[in-house]
Amino acid sequence: MKPVGSSKARNVFILLAIILIAGYFAGCLGRTTIDGEEAIRIARQQIDFVPDHTNAELGRQGFPPKPVWGITFWIEAKDSGDEFERRTAVEVNADTGKTLRIHSDP
Numbered sequence: 001m002k003p004v005g006s007s008k009a010r011n012v013f014i015l016l017a018i019i020l021i022a023g024y025f026a027g028c029l030g031r032t033t034i035d036g037e038e039a040i041r042i043a044r045q046q047i048d049f050v051p052d053h054t055n056a057e058l059g060r061q062g063f064p065p066k067p068v069w070g071i072t073f074w075i076e077a078k079d080s081g082d083e084f085e086r087r088t089a090v091e092v093n094a095d096t097g098k099t100l101r102i103h104s105d106p
Contacts, residue, residue, distance in 0.1 A: 032094035039069035043090035067094035
């Protein structure tokens with residue numbers, strides 16, 4: 001008598017599930033067409049000021065998740081270290097290079 005849960009069909013199902021999950025995450029978390037420097041160059045075309053600071057972060061958006069660069073440009077306020085004189089965030093699709101959104105704090 002075989003122990004419960006050791007059937008060949010169950011083992012094949014588990015193996016197939018692992019392969020599908022690994023393939024899904026490899027596609028979601030793998031390389032992107034646009035690197036951080038290129039994303040910054042693309043996003044810089046969308047702002048109308050010279051920033052003091054720039055930050056780029058790669059994230060995922062939507063379902064299925066798509067890679068998106070979030071690029072933030074800012075100038076610190078002269079009178080307060082916690083405030084911004086100017087700040088703009090630009091979202092860039094990491095596969096196509098298309099600008100998705102622009103968020104500004106004048």
